[in-house]
Amino acid sequence: MTDIDARLSELGLTLPDAPAPAANYVPFVKSGDLVFVSGQISQGPDGLILGKLGADMDVAAGAEAAKTCALGLLAQAKAACGGDLSKLKRVVKLTGFVNSTLDFTDQPKVVNGASDLLVEVLGDAGRHSRSAVSAASLPMGVAVEIEGIFEIA
Template identity: 60%
Template sequence: MAGEVDARLAKLGIEVPQAAAPVANYVGYVQTGNLVFVSGQVPLKDGKFQYQGKLGESISLEDAQAAARLCAINVIAQVKAACGGDLDRVRRVVKLTGFVNSTGDFTDQPKVVNGASDLMVEVFADKGRHSRAAVSAAALPAGVAVEVEAVVEIG
């Protein structure tokens, strides 16, 4: 039987993929105690990079928000793996850090990362409210617009 979080995901029409395998010398997440540290997740869908481009140059704010949302879905996939498939074990999304591939004069990084933050609240309700950083990056892997990492407490 699906849990509460899985039911919310279904209602939102979100299918959580299998956790992506790392592409370099790191792991997708590390658990220490009740904390899960999720490595930066990019907008990857069906094995293909999505939303490539630089904010302030070649990608819109709306597309970047969608990229951040996809990154958050991939964060959830890593958390699901850490929880043995049971997302109801999530006690709190503690922190998100969003990296935005942007020009030096682009200043709406917080609006971009809202795409990830909003999803965490939609999926986990009050447990999804978190601290956050939204920072500019001169470049990101594969030229993607956004990358999101997370710290999540599980039980």
């Protein structure tokens, strides 16, 4: 068990199986020491987390949905590291897409759910650059989608 696995366990978190791609793309691409992880959509053990921020979902629920995206990102990063999270050096960048109404402006607060989880699990190695943007719609009506760039050993 790596330190990261131990920290996840301490927090009561379990990584999902790394989801297979839903279309004609790969879940991640390694280039040198970087891993580019395709967008992970909000989904939990009970299925997809659907909703539109500013309409039928509040910021707190959106942030919880973003946390599930972060867990999906970590699962993909683990797969890219051959199952060994000790090879994960740091999170470099996240890009968060929030399914929201035209007048919703709290996208950063929603994506903080993912950012906060990554820092909680990885410490300083979880600190990253980031973008948080609105989307009029996301695949299958999910609330949040986040893609990430990771540095690995």
